[in-house]
Amino acid sequence: MHQGNQTTISKFILLGLSDQAEQQKLLFVLFLGMYLVTVVGNGLIILAISLDTHLHTPMYLFLANLSFADISSISTSVPKMLMNIQTNSQSITYESCITQMYFSIVFVVIDNFLLGVMAYDRFVAICHPLNYMTIMKPRLCILLTVIPWVLSNIVALTHTLLLIQLLFCDKNTLQHFFCDLAPLLKLSCSDTMINELMLFILGLSVITFPFALILFSYICIVRAVLRISSKEGKWKAFSTCGSHLTVVLLFYGTIVGVYFIPSSTHPDNTDKIGAVLFTVVTPMMNPFIYSLKNKDMKGALRKLINRKVFYPLIP
């Protein structure tokens, strides 16, 4: 289906975060560090939760799921970026690019939905404490972790199927550090109206539904907390959802900051900063936010580390 002198291209060029040669080394060290911190931090959370049977409650199982999504999310973009810096190559094949785009969408969307699910869990725990066990049955919990996976794959599949219809002609240079959907659409020489419409519709619904769930949950939570008369009780109720609220504010603060506040400076840079925040910084911060503020999590991590360091032979 080539028209005129247009040829479909077989690879893309990822310019990365900076075109200055002297900055490459710094970026490499910085992103390698963030990658390792994310993988180790979230990995420890998953280990601590799965080894400590006290933490086999819905809240922690959802947190383990979030950690898994975070490790996966950062692994879609950063290792390839590090490899490209190290090998001084900027190219990525068409197939890898599409694959990278697919999985980066899947995990960001899962992250988003899991934050909604976790808010719902806190809502039930604080607003319906007596019915918590009967509402959050194992079957519902599994359902609540499966739904984000299914929905995110549907979203990613829709974007991918629409993207592979597009023709890419002479432009193949992405001003980005991984194959993100929006910058890819800008390169196409086909009409991208439908793609952009779907990006808008799906993007909006993927953000709105979890956000509405979070808002609804927190309104009920705040009302319930205000009704508690003892200061201690108030603090206890708040501290179990404070870390979740921090993550939510970080996540949606980023969305608002990057996409809704018009920036007079380079729009390209805003794209890149947003992508770094979503795919690198948020996944890196989650374990710290959850484990530093949470006594049970700290205890479980301490147990895990003591066990590994001092009793490596005892399973």
Ligand SMILES: *[C@@H]1O[C@H](CO)[C@@H](O)[C@H](O)[C@H]1NC(C)=O
């Ligand atoms: C995710 O959640 C489900 C259901 O709550 C749980 O069975 C599963 O172990 C969790 N996954 C991880 C990686 O902890």
